[in-house]
Amino acid sequence: MIDFFKSIVELITNLVTTISGTADRIDEITFEGSVFVDYLGYAKYAMGAPLYTLFTSIILIAIGVSLWSYLVKGVMYIRGLL
């Protein structure tokens, strides 16, 4: 029985360590100067300004629309609860 509790405590300790490690790793992520930005720069050069603008506008619009739909879903869910 004690071993059982010990193993659970060990499991939780590992879980805590993993979660804190994950949080640190998330904090370390930066976008400025990342490879992704470089690729976008190359893409802009390759596509040309009009196409790149269209491309980025689509991305932004898609993000906005998806956020909007999630917001609406959330509002509807809360409304359903009430």
Add this chain to the structure above:
Amino acid sequence: MKKKGKIIKMFLPIFLSVMLIFNAAIPPKKTQAVAPILIWAAEALIAEVVIDLGWKYVGKPALKKLTKKISKKIMDNPNAFDFMKKKPKIDGKKKSIDVDISPLDRAKIASMVKEESKTIKAKDKDNHEKWTTPSYDVDFGNTDPFYNTGVKLNIYPDTSYGNLLRNQEALHFYKKLIHFKFIPNAYKASSNLELISSLDNRVVCTQTLSGGTPYRVHDVKARYLTNTSGDEYYLNFFSTGCSMNPKTPEVKVFKSYLRALELANTTIYLAEGVMVPEDNTRVYDVPMSTPSGTKLPNHNDLDIDLSIPIDIDNENILEVEWEDLDIYQNYFEQYVTNVENKGDVTINNYENITYVTNIYYQSDPYDKTPEEVCKEINCDGETNPPTDPEEEDDGSIWKDIIPIALIIVLFDLLSSILMYLARMFQFILTIPVIPEKTIDNSAFQWFKTAKIMGVQIYNVVSMLATVGLSFLAFKAIRKVLP
């Protein structure tokens, strides 16, 4: 759909011509700002028409065919989605209980056992010399029991497992000695001298009954260790507990007794009149004297191999599956009370039932007296003190570690995720204004400036890509917005 298609077809040429005029009329500098938007719109409309026609004559029929195929497959196999159904819950009646005894009771039992052992040792020196350890007898009454004529216990030393359990391992198990389980109504004995194997192949119950009536059997399994020579330890099993009815007190008595002794940190060497000699090579049955003079049959008549694999990691001290736990609980309380009165137990409603058990008591007892325990835990009279310190430790681990560390870390993770999302959103907004990076590849440079028959390839490709993208955007916006 048809109306919309007509409108598009009607207005498309007009729109394109207007766009061309617009492009031609406006000076190039201004056109640079406005023209792309118009071009995108025109391309989207063209794509719309193309896709509409494609959907009508190619996409829709294909999808219909596919749907038909899938529905056919489902019809052929109606059980395909059975896994999605909820399984009915089993309304089990089994309950489990872990009867704890307080340190005070534990100390009382231990002191009682010590006292009784001394008395018995003094009374029966010759008999006691046979034993490597002091012994202790408990007589639960004095009438002629059914069980004395029927129940038989066998112990077979198993050296192969003994080899596994030398030294530290043996000592480890020495402290957690008794593992037993009651499984009421699990087995039936249909005739005399029947061996019944257990659920998990670890419990064996032998039963010799005077009558031919089928009996229900309760299995009790336990482990015991014998120290024969120096550090040589043996782990063995014994089994007992055959009885008529799950609610008869015989099983309960034995169970309670095991529990009490276990909590007093004593070691059960024997039960029900079976003796282990010093050399530990054989097991003898000691016929219990009964008023009727019946003798138990010799165990050698039963060729039973008890060398069954054990679950070494299983440290559950007590596991009970009992339908009528309240009765057990009441009995146990009564038992503890009676043990305080020199171990003579009389059970209400079961006055005619006797159970004789020889328990052989070894070292490593619960060495605290009731007074010492009371000093430690500040108990007042009969009040129940806290439970076992080991269990308390477990509780404190739970209380200390889980709520604080885990919650803090979870909050930390949550804040990190939120900060990341904020940073990502900020970055997304800056995507359109990211400075372009020149590709120094000569092949790409050539591609950008190459012309075929006066037409710039790069511009053509760019135009095609723009068509595709603008159509996608148009489609997506149309889908989302009403």
